[in-house]
Amino acid sequence: MATIKDVAQLAGVSISTVSKYLNGGHVRPEKLEPIRSAIVQLDYRVNPIARSLKIRRSHSVGILLPSLAAPFFSSVFMASDKVLREQGYHSMISCYYADHGLERDYLSYLLGVGVDGLIYVPENLTAEEFQELTLHRDVPVVMVDRMIPGVDADAVLTENKKSSCNAVSRLIEKGHRRIALVGGPNSVLTAKERLAGYLQALELYNILYDGALVFSGELSFAFGHQSFLELMNTGTPPTAVFSTNHDITMGVVTAAREQGLRIPEDVEIFGYDSVNICAVMTPPLPVVYQPEQEIGRTAAAYLIERLEGYAGASRKTRLPCEMIL
Amino acid sequence: MATIKDVAQLAGVSISTVSKYLNGGHVRPEKLEPIRSAIVQLDYRVNPIARSLKIRRSHSVGILLPSLAAPFFSSVFMASDKVLREQGYHSMISCYYADHGLERDYLSYLLGVGVDGLIYVPENLTAEEFQELTLHRDVPVVMVDRMIPGVDADAVLTENKKSSCNAVSRLIEKGHRRIALVGGPNSVLTAKERLAGYLQALELYNILYDGALVFSGELSFAFGHQSFLELMNTGTPPTAVFSTNHDITMGVVTAAREQGLRIPEDVEIFGYDSVNICAVMTPPLPVVYQPEQEIGRTAAAYLIERLEGYAGASRKTRLPCEMIL
DNA sequence: TTGAAAGCGATACCAG
DNA sequence: CTGGTATCGCTTTCAA
Numbered sequence A, B: 001m002a003t004i005k006d007v008a009q010l011a012g013v014s015i016s017t018v019s020k021y022l023n024g025g026h027v028r029p030e031k032l033e034p035i036r037s038a039i040v041q042l043d044y045r046v047n048p049i050a051r052s053l054k055i056r057r058s059h060s061v062g063i064l065l066p067s068l069a070a071p072f073f074s075s076v077f078m079a080s081d082k083v084l085r086e087q088g089y090h091s092m093i094s095c096y097y098a099d100h101g102l103e104r105d106y107l108s109y110l111l112g113v114g115v116d117g118l119i120y121v122p123e124n125l126t127a128e129e130f131q132e133l134t135l136h137r138d139v140p141v142v143m144v145d146r147m148i149p150g151v152d153a154d155a156v157l158t159e160n161k162k163s164s165c166n167a168v169s170r171l172i173e174k175g176h177r178r179i180a181l182v183g184g185p186n187s188v189l190t191a192k193e194r195l196a197g198y199l200q201a202l203e204l205y206n207i208l209y210d211g212a213l214v215f216s217g218e219l220s221f222a223f224g225h226q227s228f229l230e231l232m233n234t235g236t237p238p239t240a241v242f243s244t245n246h247d248i249t250m251g252v253v254t255a256a257r258e259q260g261l262r263i264p265e266d267v268e269i270f271g272y273d274s275v276n277i278c279a280v281m282t283p284p285l286p287v288v289y290q291p292e293q294e295i296g297r298t299a300a301a302y303l304i305e306r307l308e309g310y311a312g313a314s315r316k317t318r319l320p321c322e323m324i325l
Numbered sequence C: 001t002t003g004a005a006a007g008c009g010a011t012a013c014c015a016g
Numbered sequence D: 001c002t003g004g005t006a007t008c009g010c011t012t013t014c015a016a
Helices: A004-011 A015-022 A029-042 A048-055 A071-086 A100-113 A127-134 A160-173 A189-204 A221-232 A246-258 A275-280 A292-307 B004-011 B015-022 B029-042 B048-055 B071-086 B100-113 B127-134 B160-173 B189-204 B221-232 B246-258 B275-280 B292-307
Strands: A060-065 A090-095 A117-120 A141-144 A154-158 A179-183 A214-216 A240-243 A268-272 A287-289 A316-319 A322-324 B060-065 B090-095 B117-120 B141-144 B154-158 B179-183 B214-216 B240-243 B268-272 B287-289 B316-319 B322-324
Touching (some): A004 A015, A004 A029, A015 A029, A048 B048, A048 B100, A090 B071, A100 B090, A154 A292, A160 A240, A160 A268, A160 A287, A179 A221, A179 A246, A189 A214, A214 A221, A221 A246, A240 A246, A246 A268, A246 A275, A246 B275, A275 A287, A275 B246, A292 A316, B015 B029, B060 B071, B090 B100, B100 B117, B117 B292, B154 B292, B160 B189, B179 B189, B179 B221, B214 B221, B221 B240, B246 B268, B275 B287
Parallel strands (some): A117 A141, A154 A316, B060 B117, B141 B154, B154 B316, B179 B240, B240 B268, B268 B287
């Protein structure tokens, strides 16, 4: 690869002049052409590594998330990517596949590798771990979909509790009394909040809480599947299941079908996200829909503000959700 | 952030000694402790940018793909990520959302940004564009799932033609004679090959090809949906549809259900990938399953070999697929 | 305007 | 072993 030095030599000017040419400084008109031609001839491109080292900016932002496959994240980050790109930033995604060790590793890696900012969907990190990792690095972080309580960083979330309460309330109004919940682990704030919404709805309608109907665990197909089977094996199985994650919902639905149960006649299921997929089913599965585009855009906007120097207090935004019936 | 210089000063040794300490050189035992302690005290971490500039290696590889949401890619790259990590590489994903301009931009960006190698799922780039972008950059590229014909690079693909032929043959053996195909654009090699497999099956069974039954277009839900509606509006609609992509399949199935058609009684549908999701349906949709893990592992292995200096001829590997019925 | 030179943070050669 | 120094490629003063 040709360097700026080669270009300078070939064009018969100094390195600084080429640099100015490259970065929009003032260069005498008659020197423009030789430089341009040298660049083309040598197929020169600036080395972003060297540039980053010098200017301490890479114009790239990292996105760290627990799972690639979730359609929810895909939509969210497509939206943030667009906003970021319009402002001249490239986004680089890293996935930690819901693994705690990997989550630490990648966070640490991204913080150090030179991205200007970070959009982060946390899962298992404690506030202490996060503080330690981010200490002395001034890389702004915006959390999305989840947040680590006690951490001072911008966060874009949705109204998990309220939306869940609404969803469960609807099931109750349709006559259900034994409603199960299958959701993520309590270490994930979002899962905890959705559980809280479920409990609130029960309370609202004076329905006794039954611990045997609540399953909190891995955000996976397997967990949803297994939980459903266990639910059905108790003496008095639920008549409805509120499933608060895409993969889990797939597992729950599969298990139900395997058992020969009709949805919703034999057991009603209410999901979260995955609107497209749930619409595929007959009849369509009702779901809570989170405003994915807006989440992504907001997160990107927050990050860009920080990158441009905004240093105000951290913002925690809650976006409202819709029920798709 | 503290630099190696600060550490050297605090520990009372030279910069070079600290560097040796960091990189496993020989350092007199009594100097070990002061250095270690200075590092801890200053919370020092090496600056990967500076290191990259010097050693011309970043120990990171880029992954460039057209879509995040496809469960297929997620599985593939989870597998390659694992292999890469075990060899000390971090992977950074970029998604171009099936946009031609973005595909060029991101490819160019990744090639320049300092990743040591690239795993790339191409979609719209011509061989010329690719050559031009990779010219003078010695970043090894391994293509996955698709390849750009005429480009000299490793590629890990599956037996698209054969698998498609098998799938369509099965439909024929079940008695279908009017079988539609809805798949990706002809610019995507994979889509073209699957179409070729479809044609081969027709020929094998002496079924006349009917152009009105073949839809090639966007790899999207919308395209699948619309194509199905158009198919059903012709005078003699197909009795079966072979859909060669996840999103398209979702669109096709939704459209069928919306029309009140029963699957497979009224119209039989055969999909590709998305095993989990297709298993959710009642009855499960038959699909062609590609060995995702193996694709990912193979691609990573190829890339690592290149990174370690292997300079042999480019390899094009075809992995066999299974039918999940 | 222009260019010489310092410096970003780290590595590695080489003399001691 | 150790440490001074050149170097990686680029940006940015600063003096001319």
